[in-house]
Structures are given as structure tokens and as C-alpha cells.
Amino acid sequence: MLTINAITVRLGGRAILERATASLPAKSRTGLIGRNGAGKSTLMKVMIGQLEADEGGIEMPRRTRVGYIAQEAPSGTATPFDTVLAADTERAELLTASEVEQDPDRLGDIHERLIAIDAYTAPARAARILIGLGFDEEMQGRPLDSYSGGWKMRVALAALLFSNPDLLLLDEPSNHLDLEATMWLESFLKSYPGQLVVISHERDLLNNVVDHILHLEGGKVTLYPGGYNDFERQRAERIAQLAAAKAAQDAQRAKLQDYVARNSARASTAKQAQSRAKQLARMQPIAAVAEDPSLAFDFPSPDELKPPLITLDLASVGYTPGEPILRRLNLRIDPDDRIALLGRNGNGKTTLARLLAAQLTPMEGAMASSGKMRVGYFTQYQVEELDGSDTPLGHMTRVMAGKTPGAVRAQLGRFGFSGNKATTEVGKLSGGERARLALALITRDAPHLLILDEPTNHLDVDAREALVQALNGFEGAVLIVSHDRHMLELTADRLVLVDDGTASDFDGSMDDYVAFILGKSAPAKEKASKADKKEDRKAAAAAREIVAKAKKAVGDAEADLAQYEVVLRAIDRAMFDPQGAANEYKSLTMSELSQRRGKVAAAQEAAEARWMAASEALEALGGAAA
Numbered sequence: 001m002l003t004i005n006a007i008t009v010r011l012g013g014r015a016i017l018e019r020a021t022a023s024l025p026a027k028s029r030t031g032l033i034g035r036n037g038a039g040k041s042t043l044m045k046v047m048i049g050q051l052e053a054d055e056g057g058i059e060m061p062r063r064t065r066v067g068y069i070a071q072e073a074p075s076g077t078a079t080p081f082d083t084v085l086a087a088d089t090e091r092a093e094l095l096t097a098s099e100v101e102q103d104p105d106r107l108g109d110i111h112e113r114l115i116a117i118d119a120y121t122a123p124a125r126a127a128r129i130l131i132g133l134g135f136d137e138e139m140q141g142r143p144l145d146s147y148s149g150g151w152k153m154r155v156a157l158a159a160l161l162f163s164n165p166d167l168l169l170l171d172e173p174s175n176h177l178d179l180e181a182t183m184w185l186e187s188f189l190k191s192y193p194g195q196l197v198v199i200s201h202e203r204d205l206l207n208n209v210v211d212h213i214l215h216l217e218g219g220k221v222t223l224y225p226g227g228y229n230d231f232e233r234q235r236a237e238r239i240a241q242l243a244a245a246k247a248a249q250d251a252q253r254a255k256l257q258d259y260v261a262r263n264s265a266r267a268s269t270a271k272q273a274q275s276r277a278k279q280l281a282r283m284q285p286i287a288a289v290a291e292d293p294s295l296a297f298d299f300p301s302p303d304e305l306k307p308p309l310i311t312l313d314l315a316s317v318g319y320t321p322g323e324p325i326l327r328r329l330n331l332r333i334d335p336d337d338r339i340a341l342l343g344r345n346g347n348g349k350t351t352l353a354r355l356l357a358a359q360l361t362p363m364e365g366a367m368a369s370s371g372k373m374r375v376g377y378f379t380q381y382q383v384e385e386l387d388g389s390d391t392p393l394g395h396m397t398r399v400m401a402g403k404t405p406g407a408v409r410a411q412l413g414r415f416g417f418s419g420n421k422a423t424t425e426v427g428k429l430s431g432g433e434r435a436r437l438a439l440a441l442i443t444r445d446a447p448h449l450l451i452l453d454e455p456t457n458h459l460d461v462d463a464r465e466a467l468v469q470a471l472n473g474f475e476g477a478v479l480i481v482s483h484d485r486h487m488l489e490l491t492a493d494r495l496v497l498v499d500d501g502t503a504s505d506f507d508g509s510m511d512d513y514v515a516f517i518l519g520k521s522a523p524a525k526e527k528a529s530k531a532d533k534k535e536d537r538k539a540a541a542a543a544r545e546i547v548a549k550a551k552k553a554v555g556d557a558e559a560d561l562a563q564y565e566v567v568l569r570a571i572d573r574a575m576f577d578p579q580g581a582a583n584e585y586k587s588l589t590m591s592e593l594s595q596r597r598g599k600v601a602a603a604q605e606a607a608e609a610r611w612m613a614a615s616e617a618l619e620a621l622g623g624a625a626a
Contacts, residue, residue: 067165388427
């Protein structure tokens with residue numbers, strides 16, 4: 001068991017963690033979640049001893065081997081394969097000892113231990129992990145210094161997984177991974193034998209891998225059993241309960257304050273008033289759960305254009321003359337297309353995105369596009385290149401030169417930058433806020449085609465969900481490159497695989513692609529006609545909409561049930577404890593309370609029937625586990 005024991009951490013005079021307490025069961029797989037800046041990485045640094053808590057501490061069994069990725073990526077002339085093998089320090093030490101040991105008994109002990117830790121299968125295990133993270137055989141043998149920082153971090157992750165620690169700590173492990181490597185990592189972690197704590201904003205990973213959610217909010221941690229969907233349901237119930245408790249406390253506070261105000265000056269009631277004043281002082285206020293107004297994505301809808309928006313005819317594209325990265329591209333994008341670009345990093349997804357955004361021109365073949373088409377192209381570089389000393393208002397004013405201040409403010413407001421937020425220095429914004437600003441900038445002229453290259457890297461789970469909803473409400477075409485499978489499943493109707501130096505439609509669903517990547521099946525060989533594919537996409541969109549409606553019906557019914565339960569408890573309290581009743585029930589007679597309870601109970605029964613019907617419908621659609 002890992003125990004977080006009343007940890008308090010103050011940074012710059014501000015309490016990041018304040019008496020945070022939780023006990024994580026042995027062998028548990030825990031997802032550590034919370035809004036950006038809540039203190040997740042701070043808590044993990046305390047777990048590994050990299051940061052000392054001001055108060056409290058971490059308790060775990062003695063001799064627990066803790067594994068965590070160092071901040072600095074590995075470098076040098078060593079290969080990824082050698083770096084991963086060296087991560088198992090016990091194996092390396094035993095192999096070295098076996099070469100110099102002369103004592104037969106001691107040598108026998110060494111070989112027995114080598115067998116016990118599967119030392120002789122280590123090379124094969126190291127290779128499998130590296131392949132899963134995107135390193136083919138040739139790449140495994142190249143020096144580390146030939147790789148970018150992102151690929152070096154993959155090597156660091158591979159070495160950590162290979163070392164097989166008792167407690168595996170992962171902080172946003174998919175940030176440097178593509179979709180394919182993310183899916184492999186999810187599969188690997190499902191069967192990890194030790195205890196796992198992972199900071200992640202990947203909803204699929206949090207649903208499919210973890211069995212507990214540790215939610216960090218306001219410096220406190222709360223442990224919930226189950227995956228992310230279970231957490232959402234339980235937290236919604238808890239919020240409803242808190243709202244009811246706060247309403248009851250506010251009513252009690254108002255009653256006490258009124259008594260003190262009316263009776264303090266009278267000698268006959270002064271003692272009672274003083275007693276109630278002390279009672280008021282002792283009351284611990286129940287804080288309302290604050291809604292975050294900054295969770296805003298609202299893409300302006302473009303004017304209509306006739307299809308197609310873009311057509312590629314046997315086009316080739318690359319960066320060096322005579323050396324195209326992608327060849328013989330035949331692709332058509334229509335105004336209603338929702339496309340996910342699939343394929344491992346390095347296969348050319350970004351190159352294709354840049355071609356479609358007109359940042360590259362075809363080396364061969366043809367590319368035709370509507371002359372009136374506007375494209376909004378988002379990349380991580382735009383987030384990193386924002387001027388930290390400027391404000392969102394300053395950035396938007398420059399790119400919308402000639403527009404009225406009201407129009408500039410309105411575009412910022414679509415993405416949560418209203419009031420003081422619009423004039424805050426960009427350098428003081430969180431990574432998620434800077435990503436929202438970049439999206440606001442690229443959509444200022446209502447583009448007909450949105451091209452989003454890894455838009456979720458800086459976004460937490462709530463912000464990602466808000467982005468999904470905004471994309472589904474956008475009336476233009478969308479093309480996404482992302483390692484967030486949940487986002488792709490909810491927004492894309494069409495899958496395009498970039499592989500083998502070209503790009504072509506992938507005949508199948510995201511589940512088919514997952515099975516293909518994990519080696520459970522081969523890609524479909526049959527090629528459907530263009531008309532068939534168009535119909536398939538329409539059918540997929542319709543099916544997705546039906547599943548989404550069923551999920552919403554389940555969620556709405558669950559929310560209604562939780563709310564009715566809160567109301568019933570409040571009425572019951574008013575019936576049996578009139579003094580403690582909420583204000584809205586104080587003036588009601590017992591008969592009126594009974595009548596109201598009957599109506600609420602009937603409504604609750606109807607909501608339960610709706611929930612049952614919606615749940616059965618969702619299960620029939622195969623969406624119950626989604």
C-alpha cells in the first residue's frame with residue numbers, strides 16, 4: 001500500500017498541496033488527475049523524493065523499487081537497445097560478475113539469479129518494448145544523439161518499462177507518443193504486474209488501464225474506485241450532495257445571523273445571542289463547486305462552399321527537391337468531411353497536413369482547391385512561438401487588423417478570454433490556455449477547413465471534452481492528427497492511413513485500426529468504390545450520432561436521479577426536523593411536504609425508467625463500454 005499522509009507543499013508562498021491524504025491499495029493502478037496547475041506533478045515529485053513536503057510524507061513498504069522518468073532525456077553514442085538493456089542494473093551487475101567469478105558455488109548462485117529474473121530473455125523483451133514505442137530494428141541500433149528530444153524521451157520510457165519497478169510512476173507518458181505507440185503503451189500497462197500511478201489526460205487509458213482515480217482539487221486529493229467514467233458519475237453525485245449541504249448550511253447561517261442581530265442588545269436574550277454567535281464562528285463553510293468559465297471552445301462557422309474543397313491527383317510532396325516523402329496522393333476533401341490522419345510518427349502525417357494547408361506545394365501531380373477556401377492550421381509550434389510578454393488581446397488585435405475592438409473581443413470570448421483574461425500576459429497563462437489562444441488566432445476568419453496537428457497536448461480531460469463538443473458543432477471540414485483515441489472516435493467519420501510513402505482511406509473503424517496496430521488482424525485488402533465509401537461515412541456518422549444521443553440520455557437520467565435524491569433527502573429532513581429544514585421548505589405544512597415528496601418520488605421513478613431504457617439501448621448499440 002502507498003499512503004499519502006497529510007502532505008502539504010508550499011511553492012512561492014502558495015499552498016499547492018494542503019494536508020492531502022489518501023491510501024492507494026497494493027498493486028492498484030491509479031490515475032492521478034486534476035486541472036492543469038492543480039499540483040499533480042508536484043505530488044508525484046514528493047512520491048519519488050525529488051521534492052520534500054513542508055508537512056506530512058509518503059509511506060510505502062521498505063525496499064520498494066520506484067521507477068520514474070528523469071527530466072533529462074538520455075543522450076550520447078549508446079544505442080536505444082543498449083540503453084534499455086542497461087536499465088536493468090541487477091542483470092548488468094550479475095552478468096559482469098559471472099565473467100569474473102571463480103568460485104563455483106558463487107557462480108552457481110549468480111546463474112540461478114539470472115534465470116530467476118529472466119535475464120536471458122531480456123534482449124527479446126527490450127526489443128519488443130522498443131518496437132511497441134516505434135523503434136524498428138534499424139532504429140534500435142542508431143546512436144541516441146541522432147534522435148530528436150521526443151524520440152529520446154521514448155527511449156527513456158522504454159528503459160523505465162523494461163526495468164519493471166515495484167511502483168511505476170508515469171507523468172503524461174503519451175505526450176511524446178503518436179496514436180500507435182499510445183495504444184501499445186495502454187496494452188502494456190493493462191498487464192503491468194506492479195503498482196502504477198499515472199498522470200494522464202487520456203480518457204481511454206484512464207478507463208481501460210486504471211482501477212482507481214485520485215482526483216486533485218484545491219490542494220486536496222479524493223480517491224474514487226473505478227476508471228474515469230466511474231469517477232465522473234461518482235463526482236456528479238458528490239457535487240449534488242455538496243450543493244444540498246451548502247444550501248442547508250446557508251439557511252442555518254442566515255437563521256443564526258438573524259437571531260444574533262435581533263437579540264444581542266436585549267439583556268434577556270444576550271446570552272443566547274452570544275451562544276449562537278459562537279456557533280456561527282465554529283461553522284466550517286461548505287464551498288460551492290466552482291464552474292470553470294475558461295473551458296471554452298467555440299469555432300465560428302464558415303460560409304458555404306461547393307464540394308470539393310481540395311483534390312489531390314497523383315501528387316508528391318517533400319522538402320528536398322527530387323526526394324518526396326509522400327507519392328501518388330489521390331485525396332478529396334469535402335466541406336462535411338471529418339478526417340483522422342493515422343500512421344506512426346515519421347510516416348508523413350504532418351507533411352500531408354502542411355500540403356493541405358498550402359504551406360508546401362506538390363513536387364509532382366496536381367492539387368486543386370477552392371479559391372475562396374480559408375484554412376485554419378494548428379500546430380504545437382504556434383503555441384510555443386506566442387510572445388510571452390504580449391497579451392491575448394494584443395495578439396488578436398494584430399491578426400485582426402482593421403476589425404473593430406468589439407469583433408476582436410468577441411473572438412477572444414469564444415475561447416474563454418474575456419475580462420481580465422484578455423489582458424493577462426501570455427507568459428503567465430497555462431499551457432492549455434496558450435493552446436486555446438492559438439486556436440482562437442487560427443480561426444479568426446471562420447475557416448472552411450480546420451487542420452489540427454496534436455491539439456490536445458496541453459489540455460486536461462475537461463478541456464479535451466470541451467474541444468470535442470466544439471468540433472462536433474463546427475460546420476466546416478476537420479482534419480485531425482492526434483494520439484487521443486477518444487477524440488478521434490467522437491469526431492472523425494473517415495480514417496486516412498499515412499504509410500508506405502502514401503496516404504489512403506483505411507477501410508474500418510478505430511477499433512479495427514487498434515486491432516491492426518496491436519497485430520490482431522491484417523488491414524482489409526478490398527477496396528470499396530468511392531460511392532460506397534461515402535455511404536459508409538454517412539452511416540458511420542449517423543451511428544455515432546445515435547450512440548452519442550444514447551450516452552447523453554444515460555448521463556441526463558443519472559444526473560436527474562442524483563438531483564431527485566438530493567431533493568428527497570431535503571424534504572425528508574424538513575418533515576422530521578423542521579428546525580434544520582432548508583428555507584424553501586420551512587413555510588410548507590406537513591401535507592404540502594408530503595404532496596411535494598410524492599411528486600418528486602414519481603419523477604424519480606420516471607427518471608429511473610428512462611435510465612434503464614437508455615442503458616439498454618446503449619448496450620444494444622455496443623456503446624456501454626465506450
